Amino acid sequence: MAEDLKEKRLDDVLKTKRMKAYRRLCHELGLRDTKQKRAILEAVLGLDTHPTADEIHAHITTTHPDVSRTTVYRGLEAFARMGLITKACHPGSVTRYDRNIDIHHHLICLHCDAVIDITDTGLDALSIPDTSDFNFEVQDFRVQLRGVCGSCRETDPKEE
Numbered sequence: 001m002a003e004d005l006k007e008k009r010l011d012d013v014l015k016t017k018r019m020k021a022y023r024r025l026c027h028e029l030g031l032r033d034t035k036q037k038r039a040i041l042e043a044v045l046g047l048d049t050h051p052t053a054d055e056i057h058a059h060i061t062t063t064h065p066d067v068s069r070t071t072v073y074r075g076l077e078a079f080a081r082m083g084l085i086t087k088a089c090h091p092g093s094v095t096r097y098d099r100n101i102d103i104h105h106h107l108i109c110l111h112c113d114a115v116i117d118i119t120d121t122g123l124d125a126l127s128i129p130d131t132s133d134f135n136f137e138v139q140d141f142r143v144q145l146r147g148v149c150g151s152c153r154e155t156d157p158k159e160e
């Protein structure tokens, strides 16, 4: 229970900080700050599941039934460009949005597509290869550890 409360407070701190950054960036970049956009940002910041645009849309329509899918998608793309969230992609899947913009890595469940954040100083310290031969500029990196999550192993213990 105490742990839950601590988590909840951390969530609130993250949300407040990021909402402030959003308002500041809107002002600096001359972007329109709308109620709908705020609701979308609040929704993505409140979810630690690396949700897809559709999942965020489903979540948001419970309180804001007038927000369209396109608005949600455009909002999320704008927030990613503003650095307020990141895009966590993995092959074969639609874009997942990530409220965690600090350096971190992902545990990916190959059964249910769960994406779980993990931090590890050893992984952070991995040396990035020289990619200039590919004319490619690395801006960020995430290590994906793939496997099967606890709840999938529980429901189907024989599966790897």
Ligand SMILES: [Zn+2]
Pocket: 109, 110, 111, 112, 113, 114, 148, 149, 150, 151, 152, 153
């Ligand atoms: Zn799973």
Ligand SMILES: [Zn+2]
Pocket: 050, 088, 098, 100, 104, 105, 106, 116, 117
């Ligand atoms: Zn993440």
